Amino acid sequence: MRELELLIIGSGPAGLCAAISAASSGAKVLILERSFQPGGQLIKQTHMFFGSERQYASHRGVDIADILLRRAAEFGDRIELMLNATAVGFYEDNVVTVLKDEKEYFKIKAKSIICATGAFEKSLAFPNNDLPGIYGAGAVQTLMNVYGVRPGNRVLMVGAGNIGVIVSYQLMQAGIQVAAVLDAAPRIGAYLVHASKLARMGVPILCSHTIKEAIGTDCLEAAVVCRVDQRFRPIPGTERRFDVDVMCVSVGLSPLNELLAMRGAAMRYVPQLSGTVPLRTVDCETSIPGIYVAGDASGIEEASSAMAEGYLAGLCAAAGLGHVPEDYGARRQEYLGQLEDLRSGPVGDRIRAGMKLSAL
Amino acid sequence: MFEQTAVATREMVLEKFPPIERIDKGPVAVVECYQKIPCNPCQTACPFGAIQIGADINEIPRRDEALCTGCGVCVAKCPGLSIMIVDGSKSAGTVEFRIPYEFLPLPQVGERVLGLDRAGQPICRALVKKVMNPPAFDRTPVVTLEVERKYLYDFRNFRREAEAHG
Numbered sequence: 437m438r439e440l441e442l443l444i445i446g447s448g449p450a451g452l453c454a455a456i457s458a459a460s461s462g463a464k465v466l467i468l469e470r471s472f473q474p475g476g477q478l479i480k481q482t483h484m485f486f487g488s489e490r491q492y493a494s495h496r497g498v499d500i501a502d503i504l505l506r507r508a509a510e511f512g513d514r515i516e517l518m519l520n521a522t523a524v525g526f527y528e529d530n531v532v533t534v535l536k537d538e539k540e541y542f543k544i545k546a547k548s549i550i551c552a553t554g555a556f557e558k559s560l561a562f563p564n565n566d567l568p569g570i571y572g573a574g575a576v577q578t579l580m581n582v583y584g585v586r587p588g589n590r591v592l593m594v595g596a597g598n599i600g601v602i603v604s605y606q607l608m609q610a611g612i613q614v615a616a617v618l619d620a621a622p623r624i625g626a627y628l629v630h631a632s633k634l635a636r637m638g639v640p641i642l643c644s645h646t647i648k649e650a651i652g653t654d655c656l657e658a659a660v661v662c663r664v665d666q667r668f669r670p671i672p673g674t675e676r677r678f679d680v681d682v683m684c685v686s687v688g689l690s691p692l693n694e695l696l697a698m699r700g701a702a703m704r705y706v707p708q709l710s711g712t713v714p715l716r717t718v719d720c721e722t723s724i725p726g727i728y729v730a731g732d733a734s735g736i737e738e739a740s741s742a743m744a745e746g747y748l749a750g751l752c753a754a755a756g757l758g759h760v761p762e763d764y765g766a767r768r769q770e771y772l773g774q775l776e777d778l779r780s781g782p783v784g785d786r787i788r789a790g791m792k793l794s795a796l
Numbered sequence: 797m798f799e800q801t802a803v804a805t806r807e808m809v810l811e812k813f814p815p816i817e818r819i820d821k822g823p824v825a826v827v828e829c830y831q832k833i834p835c836n837p838c839q840t841a842c843p844f845g846a847i848q849i850g851a852d853i854n855e856i857p858r859r860d861e862a863l864c865t866g867c868g869v870c871v872a873k874c875p876g877l878s879i880m881i882v883d884g885s886k887s888a889g890t891v892e893f894r895i896p897y898e899f900l901p902l903p904q905v906g907e908r909v910l911g912l913d914r915a916g917q918p919i920c921r922a923l924v925k926k927v928m929n930p931p932a933f934d935r936t937p938v939v940t941l942e943v944e945r946k947y948l949y950d951f952r953n954f955r956r957e958a959e960a961h962g
Contacts, residue, residue, distance in 0.1 A: 483875065484837075484873075484874075484875035484934075484936070485875060486833060486834060486835040486875050486876075487834055487835060487836075487853070488834075488835075488836050488837075488840070488853050489836075489837065489840050493835060493836070493837045493840075493875065494837035494841070494873045494874070494875050494934075495934075496934070496935070608899075609898060609899060609900075622800070623799035623800055624799055624800065624802055627831065627833050627876065628798065628799070628802050628830060628831045629828075629829060629830075629831070629833075629874075629875075629876025629877070629878045630876060631802030632802040632803070632804070632828070632876075632878070632914070633876070633877055634802065635801060635802040635803045635914065635915055635916060636803075636912060636913070636914050636915065636916050636952050636953040637912075637916050637953065637955075638912065638915070638916025638917065639916065641800070641801060641802055643800045644800075740834070777834060777852070777853050777854075778834045778853075779834075780834075780852060780854055781832045781833060781834055781852070781853075781854025782832050782854070783831075783832070783833055783834070783854075784834070784854075
């Protein structure tokens with residue numbers, strides 16, 4: 437069984453920043469990535485990111501992946517990246533079981549572990565939601581922007597959060613029509629600058645609307661939507677039909693952190709963080725000493741926060757292993773300050789409330 | 797309404813525009829950022845210190861029309877594509893807009909396109925005067941369009957005639 441200092445599970449924005457941060461302190465790091473390419477969801481983000489220059493704001497996500505991978509490569513063999521390697525189990529002696537290339541199965545034991553496993557897309561229950569042509573919005577973004585596959589010709593987007601409006605815009609960039617964007621909430625959840633980009637291209641954004649049913653025999657042919665009242669109950673007689681061959685469901689993400697639950701970390705359901713999350717210190721350490729969490733796995737936020745959390749978790753995990761750099765205090769304050777900046781505005785209200793509930 | 801439609805009202809738009817005298821003097825940025833979000837590349841990008849957000853990156857940017865030269869560096873830097881440059885100094889009857897346009901194929905100089913308002917509705921004709929897409933803009937091309945002056949507060953986007961988005 438291979439034994440090592442620091443294992444990071446996931447090579448998205450949080451995992452890569454954690455690796456860079458820990459390696460710069462002197463730790464030796466192995467990153468497990470289940471996909472055949474590193475970068476997590478960054479590799480399909482063709483839009484410019486928000487935040488400040490410290491989180492590479494106004495760079496495109498796909499380019500941020502390249503920047504982070506180049507920085508990671510500068511540390512030579514202090515950062516090892518293992519692709520096609522899925523962590524499938526996490527045991528109390530800090531043994532992680534790994535399935536590599538879908539055939540090799542082996543164990544890794546690490547002194548410290550950072551879980552940066554990200555999130556998964558939530559689904560929605562409605563009649564015929566299993567028809568071909570109905571996707572998660574993130575899945576369509578992957579199809580288009582990673583694989584160059586056109587998902588269809590005319591799309592109905594269900595969900596007006598950031599992912600819903602960003603993917604709608606990218607669909608239009610790919611020459612695909614967007615019939616409408618709808619959301620059951622009474623107001624748009626996305627940053628309004630993103631939503632305004634769609635509005636000025638003539639895409640209707642329908643708040644207080646929900647999907648009633650999908651129609652089709654072999655694949656999606658149409659969708660019926662209707663208005664909802666303040667308690668999200670459908671209002672009879674308000675049905676509208678959209679002839680579409682693609683529907684994207686973008687109703688939020690859930691933290692992906694079953695490995696931490698399996699390991700026995702204290703978990704709690706926190707609606708403000710969009711699901712069950714591990715309790716954690718301000719330094720991203722879970723209830724188990726030496727086990728850290730960073731990014732969406734600890735609660736759904738933006739990639740900018742995931743990067744800052746990654747840097748913080750990497751710094752603190754390395755310090756816990758004895759790699760305490762001279763500027764430890766200053767770096768820690770810097771990352772905590774970045775997180776505070778990103779979460780301090782009105783859109784951070786929900787996150788701050790959630791962080792209180794998941795605080796150790 | 798803005799939070800339901802993402803279409804800014806006339807009052808909101810007017811608040812972001814400098815006085816007409818300033819627009820008639822020469823190019824100036826209009827920063828249509830209406831919501832407090834954690835973002836500040838416009839402030840970082842401006843070489844003249846004309847866009848200020850301050851220490852809290854959630855604050856709404858304030859553009860100083862006296863310091864702003866209308867250079868347009870901020871236009872391609874805004875992740876929300878919320879900034880445009882307006883210039884009323886070219887003629888009495890028209891205004892020029894510089895707006896970000898991330899779609900292919902790009903329009904041609906001299907092409908007549910359909911001018912759209914903030915709800916994407918066609919309102920006027922617009923003449924493409926210039927298309928800029930240098931590496932520094934990082935794949936956010938900026939298109940200069942000439943529009944009749946009466947559409948100053950309504951024009952916000954354009955569509956090429958051959959296309960039918962949405």
